[in-house]
Amino acid sequence: MNFWLELIIKLVAILGFVLTGALVVIYAELKAGSHMQGRIGPYYAGGRWGWAQPLADGLKFLQKEDLSPIGADRTVYGFAPYVVMMSTLAVFVVIPFGPDMVGRDLDLGIYFILAISSLSVLGILMAGWSSANKYSLMGGLRAAAQLIAYELPLVLAAAAVVVQAGTMSMNGIVAAQSETWFTVAGIDIAMPFLLKGQIISFIIFMIAVVAELSRIPFDMPIAESELTMGYLTEYSGIRFTMFFLGEYASMIAFSAIAATLFLGGYAAPGVPDNLANLVGPGVMLLKIALIVFVIIWIRWTWPRLREDQLQRLAWFWLIPIALANIGVIAIFKVVF
Secondary structure, three states: OHHHHHHHHHHHHHHHHHHHHHHHHHHHHHHHHHHHHHOOOOOOOOOHHHOOOHHHHHHHHHHHOOOOOOOOHHHHHHHHHHHHHHHHHHHHOOOOOOOOOOOOOOOOOOOOOOOHHHHHHHHHHHHHHHOOHHHHHHHHHHHHHHHHHHHHHHHOOOOOHHHHHHOHHHHHHHHOOOOOOEEOOOOEEEOOOOHHOOHHHHHHHHHHHHHHHHOOOOOOOOOOHHHHHHHHHHOOOHHHHHHHHHHHHHHHHHHHHHHHHHOOOOOOOOOOOOOOOOOHHHHHHHHHHHHHHHHHHOOOOOOOOOHHHHHHHHHHHHHHHHHHHHHHHHHHHHHH
């Protein structure tokens, strides 16, 4: 009974954090994007700052009729957005926000993350195939090709971190980055992997993350000027909302993974171990916010790539560089 009660509490906490975080990121993108384009942005719902705009948009979507095409496979069509959302929620089970603030500290934590996050490809394929729409099908096939291509550099960049840390446990990776590098004024200073030879892995990982999220400049699966809305074309109401929230929840999930792998996770200089559970969540949220801002910045800065450019970048550049990077990291690990 205690196990099930603990499980329910953790699931509710994860769901609340993800949904609240998704609304905050949506608002941040509206305001940051408008600022980058010299616009005012939302200013009506919620007063002059427009803080209630994501809530107003959500309420609008919930009021829309939940439609499905006549020729659609309604079972697959209905489950697709929930498959995408659940694959994102499952990632947070093993992401630590403190030494003891983790849903489950698995020895194969990063392996679990990379495996479970791949299920989103299945949900997108389900949406594209079951919609009985040629634009949806083309968007689903583009998404599958893109996500498969960029899954490889993502995994290889994470593998380089695993080689350096010597563990697949997310808590273990944070602990490896918490080892004292030098001492200043009596304060032990640790160096995150980003500053200990993983800059190439971080760049590859972030490029792959943007591609996995299908955001500009890698938004070929949606490409509204070509495919209407890609695999989302036939969706409306609550199901469209689930896809929409899933994208921003995935931004938070991948940012949390990047913060753990490359920025030291919940660890911060000068914070004693007995305060890590108290300070760690705030430190982790700041690092997540920084990476989320970078992802938003990229969207409003770069133009869309062509499909051939997108595939060439993955297969001809990122994967060979990631493989060479693992070799270099492994050599330094053994020698030094």
